[in-house]
Amino acid sequence: MAKCKLVLLRHGEGAWNKENRFCSWVDQKLSCAGVKEAQDCGKLLKDLGYEFDLVFTSILSRSIQTAWLVLGAMGQEWVPVEKSWRLNERHYGALIGLNRAEMALNHGEEQVKIWRRSYGVMPPPIDQSHPYFFEIYNDRRYETCDLPKDKLPRTESLKEVLDRLLPYWEEVIAPEIRKGRRVLISAHGNSTRALLKHLEGISDEEIASLTLPTGVPVALELDENLRPTKPHQLLGDEGAIQAAIKRVEDQGKVLVPAQ
Numbered sequence: 001m002a003k004c005k006l007v008l009l010r011h012g013e014g015a016w017n018k019e020n021r022f023c024s025w026v027d028q029k030l031s032c033a034g035v036k037e038a039q040d041c042g043k044l045l046k047d048l049g050y051e052f053d054l055v056f057t058s059i060l061s062r063s064i065q066t067a068w069l070v071l072g073a074m075g076q077e078w079v080p081v082e083k084s085w086r087l088n089e090r091h092y093g094a095l096i097g098l099n100r101a102e103m104a105l106n107h108g109e110e111q112v113k114i115w116r117r118s119y120g121v122m123p124p125p126i127d128q129s130h131p132y133f134f135e136i137y138n139d140r141r142y143e144t145c146d147l148p149k150d151k152l153p154r155t156e157s158l159k160e161v162l163d164r165l166l167p168y169w170e171e172v173i174a175p176e177i178r179k180g181r182r183v184l185i186s187a188h189g190n191s192t193r194a195l196l197k198h199l200e201g202i203s204d205e206e207i208a209s210l211t212l213p214t215g216v217p218v219a220l221e222l223d224e225n226l227r228p229t230k231p232h233q234l235l236g237d238e239g240a241i242q243a244a245i246k247r248v249e250d251q252g253k254v255l256v257p258a259q
């Protein structure tokens, strides 16, 4: 098999990205800015000559909506879209719904960074007293999973995300790529980080410095063993991408009131 291209994507900005709250398994739609990011991403991919044969998304609306908008902007609406909970965002446990800057004020920026970016640390688990517990676990979409509801996570580190994502990558996505299909995975910041860690062999320590902005395609070129032939590339304007990464990193900092 010749070299193949794979595109990974963190969805466009969601309503809670904008409010700086941990969104995770709460199903939020894209903000107006997020809709534009997804459309712009589709236009960019089209201008760069990308074509897809198959798209994979999580079962959260923001990744599905992003896939539709990208395909629409590319004029490739007919391309099949497969969904799995295994591409869902990392389960942020009891942190779900909380504001990152407030958490930094109460627990320190370092602790928030550990919760957000470390490989092995799990936030405290969600339980029935949490305001979003029933909204998540009573949602019909979680009856469609290949695990019974009581076996679905209540919190996850990035390691757990990779552990549940890997079987789906190996058994469902990778075989399609081996058949020569050109794949887009429209997912989330941390499910994409987990997959990149696996594909690029990024160490547990190094993965802590990888932050992905919303709506920016991550291009990979893979060899016949599905190993990258070169480092991943974020597509788009370099200055705008670096500024967007900084904004995501700064979400975990204490807000300094304007003078």
Ligand SMILES: O=C(O)[C@@H](COP(=O)(O)O)OP(=O)(O)O
Residues within 6 Å of the ligand: 010, 011, 014, 017, 021, 022, 023, 024, 025, 089, 090, 092, 116, 187, 188, 189, 190, 248
């Ligand atoms: O769960 C969330 O709030 C964000 C990630 O948050 P951070 O890890 O950046 O704090 O996930 P996404 O917007 O990609 O679905």
